[in-house]
Amino acid sequence: xxxxxxxSIARAHIIRxxxxxxxxxxxEAHRLGAHVGDLSLQAMALSTLGEACLSQGHNADAxxxxxxxxxxxxxxxxxxxxxxxxxxxxxARLANAEPSEALxxxxEAHQRAKKxxxxxxxxxxxxxxAKVCIHIRAPSEAEQALTAAQNIYRKLKDKQKEVAVLTxxxxxxxxxxxxxxxxRAAKDATSICREVNDKRQEAHVLELTAQIHNECGETKEALxxxxxxxxxxxxxxxxxxxxxxxxxxxxxxxxTGDSNEALKFAxxxxxxxxxxxxxxxxxxxxxxxxxxxxxxxxARFEDLQVSPAYxxxxxxxxxxxAAVKARAIFRQTGDTTMEMEMLNTAANAYLARQxxxxxxxxxxxxxxxxRKLKDKQxxxxxxxxCAQMYAVQGRWSPAFRAVEASRVLFEELGNDEGRESxxxxxxxxxxxxxxxxxxxxxxxxxxxxxxxxxxxxxxxxSGPDSIYNRKAFPWTKPxxxxxx
Numbered sequence: 001x002x003x004x005x006x007x008s009i010a011r012a013h014i015i016r017x018x019x020x021x022x023x024x025x026x027x028e029a030h031r032l033g034a035h036v037g038d039l040s041l042q043a044m045a046l047s048t049l050g051e052a053c054l055s056q057g058h059n060a061d062a063x064x065x066x067x068x069x070x071x072x073x074x075x076x077x078x079x080x081x082x083x084x085x086x087x088x089x090x091x092a093r094l095a096n097a098e099p100s101e102a103l104x105x106x107x108e109a110h111q112r113a114k115k116x117x118x119x120x121x122x123x124x125x126x127x128x129x130a131k132v133c134i135h136i137r138a139p140s141e142a143e144q145a146l147t148a149a150q151n152i153y154r155k156l157k158d159k160q161k162e163v164a165v166l167t168x169x170x171x172x173x174x175x176x177x178x179x180x181x182x183x184r185a186a187k188d189a190t191s192i193c194r195e196v197n198d199k200r201q202e203a204h205v206l207e208l209t210a211q212i213h214n215e216c217g218e219t220k221e222a223l224x225x226x227x228x229x230x231x232x233x234x235x236x237x238x239x240x241x242x243x244x245x246x247x248x249x250x251x252x253x254x255x256t257g258d259s260n261e262a263l264k265f266a267x268x269x270x271x272x273x274x275x276x277x278x279x280x281x282x283x284x285x286x287x288x289x290x291x292x293x294x295x296x297x298x299a300r301f302e303d304l305q306v307s308p309a310y311x312x313x314x315x316x317x318x319x320x321x322a323a324v325k326a327r328a329i330f331r332q333t334g335d336t337t338m339e340m341e342m343l344n345t346a347a348n349a350y351l352a353r354q355x356x357x358x359x360x361x362x363x364x365x366x367x368x369x370x371r372k373l374k375d376k377q378x379x380x381x382x383x384x385x386c387a388q389m390y391a392v393q394g395r396w397s398p399a400f401r402a403v404e405a406s407r408v409l410f411e412e413l414g415n416d417e418g419r420e421s422x423x424x425x426x427x428x429x430x431x432x433x434x435x436x437x438x439x440x441x442x443x444x445x446x447x448x449x450x451x452x453x454x455x456x457x458x459x460x461x462s463g464p465d466s467i468y469n470r471k472a473f474p475w476t477k478p479x480x481x482x483x484x
Contacts, residue, residue, distance in 0.1 A: 003032030003041045010048045014055075015200070023052035043072035043081040050088040054095065062092035083124035090128040094135050103132045123152040123161065130168055139175045146172065159196045163189045163205070170208055182212060190228075203232040203241070210248070219256055223249060243272035244281065250288045259296035266292060283329035283338065286322045290345050293319035297352050316352035323349055340366045340378055344385055351392060360389040377418075380409035384422055387429070396433045403429060 006029035013022035026049040033041030046069035054062035066089035073082035086109050093102035110125035126149035133142035146169050153162040166189035173182035186209045193202035206229040213222035226249045233242035246265045253262035266288035273282035297315040327342035347362035363386045370378035383406035390399035403426050410418030433439060 001032075001036070001038075003029050003036065003038060003045070006032060007041065007045050007048065010045070010052075014048060014051060017055070019052045019055040023049055023056070026052060039072050039076045040078050040081070043069050043076060043078055043085070046072065047081050047084040047088060050085065050092065054088055054092050057095070059092050059096040062088060063096065066092060079118060079120045082121050086121075086124055086128055087131075090131055094132065099132060099136050103129070103136070106132055119152050119156065120158075123149045123156075126152070127165065127168065130172070134168070134171055134175060137175065139172050142172045142175075143169070159192050160198055160201065163192050163196075163198065163201050166192070167201075167205055167208065170205075170212075174212070179212065179216060183209065186212070199232045199236045203229045203236070203245075206232065207245070214252065219252060223252055226252065239272050240276045240278060240281075243269040243276075243285075246272075247281070247285055247288060250285075250292070254288070254291060254295060257295065257299070259292045259299065262292040263289060263296070279329050280333050280335065283326045283333070283335075286326035286329070287338075287342065287345065290319040290322035290326065290349065293322065294345070294348055294352060313353050316349050320346060320349035320353070336369065336373060337375075337378070340369050340375075340382070343369070344382075347385060347389060351389065356389065356393045360386070360393070363389045376409055376413055377415070380406050380413065380415070380418055380422075383409065384418075384425065387425065391429055391432060394436060396429070396436070396438045399429055400426075400433075 006025055010022045010025040010029055013025060026045050030042055030045035033045055046065045050062045050066035050069060053065060066085045069081060069085035070089060073085055090102045090106055106125055106128035110122060110129060113122035113125050126145045130142040130145040146165050150162055150165045166185045169185040170182045186205055189205045190202060193205060206225045210222045210225035213225060226245055230242050230245045246269045250262045250265040266285050269285040270282060273285055293315040323342050323345040327339055330338040330342060343362045343366035347359045350359035350362060367382035367386055370382045383402045387399045387402035390402060403422055407419055407422035410422055
């Protein structure tokens with residue numbers, strides 16, 4: 001009937017993660033079910049409504065809807081609605097910081113299902129128990145519950161539910177530090193997904209696999225899993241989700257220094273996000289494009305060991321264009337933190353083009369923004385960036401002041417990594433300034449300067465190339481600073 005059709009639409013919105021619309025449609029399905037006295041439809045609609053509320057963080061509404069759905073599903077002996085309502089109710093209780101109540105509900109559901117010999121609901125209740133046990137960090141109990149649930153689903157020959165159990169098992173194994181067992185469970189889940197042609201779940205499992213490999217430093221394996229995820233999502237026609245995965249792949253390639261591959265995947269993501277109208281994601285992708293271009297330019301500099309003046313400027317020019325586009329997007333979306341990052345990247349792009357005044361202008365603008373926001377962490381990073389921009393122009397005095405301001409701020413914040421980065425850069429500055437004759441000139445000025453007089457630091461005779469040759473620059477992210 002009409003109510004069932006509305007509920008099908010609500011489920012479609014859930015699959016597409018359009019939770020607000022799913023909730024609206026589920027309410028209409030529930031209204032229609034109540035109008036004709038269809039308790040089964042009401043149970044299904046309320047289960048879906050609870051899931052939509054939970055996904056939006058409306059925990060109280062989710063608890064209310066799921067509790068009513070659970071009661072109706074039990075009244076009508078509707079196993080599918082009961083399992084969904086139970087999972088939603090458990091999730092909502094946990095999200096609402098009620099683990100004890102969640103565990104009580106899950107165990108009660110398990111005992112009831114076992115008493116009624118309702119194997120499917122029993123398996124779902126065991127999954128709920130495992131979920132709570134993971135939350136309260138009781139991995140042994142979670143593993144026992146999952147093993148029992150998997151055995152039930154195997155007897156029922158329900159492959160998709162078995163995949164859900166294996167996916168949860170991955171979390172349990174990671175909780176106990178059993179990485180190999182986690183990867184084995186993920187591999188088994190992936191095989192079953194391919195057997196039953198469940199692309200959505202396959203993509204989810206491959207995402208978990210990629211994360212595990214990446215955290216273990218196994219980049220090749222992580223990239224293989226992430227590319228498999230992209231393929232599964234593209235087969236589903238979910239181009240936006242596939243583009244998000246491509247963005248992750250681009251970031252992984254940046255970590256390995258493969259700027260060409262990073263550029264390829266990031267540019268593909270940009271096109272998809274533009275088409276989808278996802279501005280923030282587009283800004284992120286443009287930022288990745290800029291970083292990849294600067295990384296490629298930097299690699300050429302390191303390989304050739306020549307002054308940047310002799311390097312082609314195409315990559316820095318394109319990087320600047322990408323950073324400017326990204327900044328415009330983040331300004332429009334009101335993300336000031338990311339706008340500061342874009343100023344940082346733009347400064348490094350100008351630096352690569354040897355347009356030092358513009359580089360310093362970008363760094364100064366980022367510093368002013370950090371101060372306006374009273375973001376001390378960002379201010380410390382921007383001071384370090386400004387020190388670099390001053391130094392490359394041979395303006396040693398303001399460079400030393402900026403790097404010292406950065407060091408002090410990082411120290412006050414208790415950021416040891418940032419402080420060490422500032423201290424290390426101070427050493428780089430001293431070496432470069434000494435090579436440029438800065439200290440000798442200061443001594444000479446002090447010798448002939450009248451008492452009480454002072455003057456600004458002068459540019460060294462050697463200019464910025466000595467710093468480039470010492471690899472203090474360009475375009476590498478100092479630890480503790482904002483990203484280039």
